[in-house]
Amino acid sequence: MRIGVDVGGTNTDAVLMDGERVLAWCKSPTTLNVSDGIVGAIRHVLDQSGVAVSNIQCVMIGTTHFTNAFVERNHLLDVGILRVALPASRGIPPLTDWPESLLSEIGDHRHLVRGGYQFDGRLNSALDEQAVAQAARDFKAKGLQTVAITSVFSPVNGDMEQRAAEIVAEEMGDVAITLSHTIGRVGLPERENATVMNASLAALSSRVVNSFRSALQQLDITAPFFISQNDGTLMSAEVVEKYPVLTFASGPTNSMRGAAYLSGQKNALVGDIGGTTTDIGVLNSGFPRESSVAVDIGGVRTNFRMPDVLALGLGGGSLVVETEDGVRIGPRSVGYRLTDKARIFGGDTLTASDIAVAAGYADFGNRELINDLPAELVSAAVDEIHRLVADGVDRMKVSAEPIPLILVGGGSVLINRDIPGVSEVIIPEFAGVANAIGASIAQVSGEYDNMVSYEEVAREDAIAQAREEAEARAVQAGAEAGSIEVLDIEETPLSYGPAGAVRLRVKVAGALQQVAASGS
C-alpha cells in the first residue's frame, strides 16, 4: 500500500492507495509550516481505513510549493549570479527580460568573469580564478547565502563550473551553490534563468523538504518517500532539496495523469479547478500535451519540457464582484483562507464557492448564511463561471470536434452545466484529490547517460543498448518491465573528442510494480 500526497497552495490532500484502489482520501487546508497539514491529512487516511503504518510501502509527494513561491515572489533569496564566459556573451547580460517585480526580490548581484568552453570543448578562456574569488567575496560581503554559476557550454563540459564552485565555497563557507549543467541543456540564457530560479529557492527547499521528513517521522512512517518531478517521474528528497526547479511543472502533470487514471479517458481536456486558478490542459493518448513554446514561469523564460497548460483566474476562492459591466469573477482570490473568508463559512467575502452553494448545486459550508443573495446576482455569476471555463476550453482545443472535459480539483463543484464544444463533462469519483492520486501513480525512471562512439558502435545499436540499460535501471528501481516507455533521447555530439563521440542520454519510465501489478 502507498500514500500519495499533494501539497498545494490552498489544500494538502492525501490518498491511501492499494494498487488501483483508493482506500481513503482526505482534503485539508495547507498549513503555514507545511508539515502539520501533511501529518493531519495522512493521519486522517490511516485512521479512516484502519491501515497500520507498517503496511505503507512508499509515500509519494507532489508539491506546487516551489512554483507558487517563485510566481508569488515569496521566500526568495537574493542570488549571487556568476557567469563564467567572458569575453563571450556580454550582448545578453544575466537577467535580461526578467520582470521588475522579480528583480527586486533576487537583487542585482551579477559578476561576469573569464572562462568557459567553445561548442567543441576547446577553451573559450581560461578560468579567471581570481575574479571568481573576488566575486565570491563580494557576494559574501553582501550577506548572500546562495549562488548560481553558469559557464558557457557547460553542458559540453561542466569542469569549470565545478572549479568555480570550489572557489566560491572556499571563500563563502556555508553557501548553497547551483551549477547550470546539472539543471539545463544547451541554451545559455534559459539555462542561466533556471539556475538562478533554483538558487533563489535554496532556503525554502531545505525547509520544505525537512518538513516532509519530519511529518513522516511524526507519523512513524519509515517507508521511503519520493517527490514527483516535471515529467511525472519520482525523485528522492535529497535531489529535490538541491534542485527544487525540477518540481516546477509537477502540479499540472500530476493532476492530468490523475485525471486520465480516474476517468479512463485517453484523449480529453482536463480542467483542474483549485482555490485560485483553473489549469486547463490536453491529454493526448493518456499523456499531457507538451508545450512547444518556451515556458514562462512567473515571467521568466526557461527551456524545461512541461505540459501545455492554460491558467485561468477562476477557483473556489475567486472573488465575486458586481461592476457596472456585470459580475466579475477573479482573478483575485481568498486562496487558502476560504474557510475564514467565504460567506458560507461566516466570512464577509463573496466567493465563487458561495455562488455554487447559493445556486443549489454544491453543498458545503452553511447555506443559511447566503439566503440574502439576490437571485439575479447568483444566476449572472453562474453564467460567468461557465463562460470563463468555456472560453479556456475553446482556447486549448485541438479541433472543432467536441471532446470530453474531465474536471478535477476541489473547485470542480463550481461547474454543473454542459460546456459548449465539449462532448461531455466528466467529474470522476475522487476528482477532488486527483493531484494526490497523480502523485501516487508517478512513474519510476531509469536513465542512461554516457559517452559513446558512433564510429565503434553503430548509432542504432548504441541507442538500443542505452535503452536496455536505462530499462534495467528502471526495473531495478521498481518499475514494471512491461510498462516502460522512452521519455527522452538526447544526443550531444562532441566533435572535439575522438571521431563520432557523442554524449548519449536516454530516459525511460514505467509504472511502479505495485501499481501495475494489482491493475492486472
Added chain:
Amino acid sequence: MKLSTEDLLDVGCGAAFLGTGGGGDPYIGRMLATSAINAFGMPEIIEPEDLDDDAFVCTVAMLGAPTVLIEKAACGDDVDLVISRMEKYTGRKIDAILPVEIGGVNSMLPIMAAARSGLPLVNADGMGRAFPEIQMVSFNIHGVSCTPAVIADDHLNSFVIETATAKRAEDLVRVASIEMGCSVIMSSYAMSGAEVKRTAVPGTMTLALEIGRAIARGRSSGTPVEELVNYLRSTEYYNQCKVLFEGKVSDLRRETRQGFAIGYCQLTAMDGSGREMEVTFRNEHLVAKEGGQLRAIVPDLICMVDNETAEPVPVEALKYGQRLTILGVSAPPILRSEKALAVVGPASFGLDETFVPVEQL
C-alpha cells in the same frame, strides 16, 4: 515602417518561420536587439527607395551554427568593430545597415547593429528566408561583390578578406569561423543605394512582422496554422503554400559538423497510417520526402511549426516526440530563376534532385 520593442516579438516569430528551421533562434536575436535598444534607442527603418543611389550600405550578420548561437551570441563590441573596420577599409562612411537574411537571428542582428551605430536600417534582405552560406544571396546572384568582408569574434580578433568569388569567401570564412568558435560577426556586401534597389528582396522586415502577427491572431482565434497559411497565400512571395505533413518526431539526428548543424528529422503520422516524412537539414531544411517521394526542395521554404500553436520550431529545438506540421512554401521569384538556382538550388547543397516548385509537387 516603424517598429516598437513589442513588435520585436512578432518579427522574431515571423523570422523564425522564415528561418526554415535554421537561421538561429530569434529569441537570442531579440534579447540582443532589446539590450541594444534599451541602451541606444530604436533605430529608424527606411525603405530601399528612400536610399540615394550613391548611398553606401553594408550588411551586418552573425555567421555560425545555430546550435552554437543559443549558447554564445554577439557581445556588441564585435558588431561595432566590423562596422568601423569596414568604413576604415573602404574609406567610406556607411549610410545604412542592410539585413542579409530575414530568417532567424539575422533579422535582429542588424537591428542591434543599427541601434548601436545610430544608422538607419533598410526594410529588405537578400533572400526572404535563411540560407546557410554567404554566397547564397540575391546580391551575389545579381553581381554585387561579397568582399571586402570584415569578420570578428567575441575576443575581438578580426580580419578583412578579399576574394574572387562569394563562394570562395564562404569557404575561407567558414574555416576561420570554426576556429573562432562557430559564431562570428561579419560585415559584407558593401554596395550603393542603386544596387540595393536592383538586387535586394524588398519589404521582408514587414513580411516577418505580419507573419508573426498572423500567428498571434490565429492563436487568439484558435486556428493558428490556418491563419498562417491564409496570410502566406495573400503575400507576393509566399503565396504557394502547402501543408505537407502532420506528425510526431520519431527520429532525430543532429550534429555540429564543418561549422553547420547537419542532420535529419523523421516524423511519423499520428493517424496510425504509418506514413513517414523525412526532412534533412544543413542549418536550414533542404528536402522533405514522404516515403522517398519528393514533397519540397530548396530554395522553396520547408517550415516546421507546432501542430497546435503554429510556433516555428528551429532545428536546435527539435525534440523526440514533438507534434509538428510541415509546410512547403514558395521562395521569392528572384530565387527561382535559372541564374538563382545555380547558386541556391539543390545542386549547391550537394543534392542530386533537381528543383521542382512546391506547387508542382
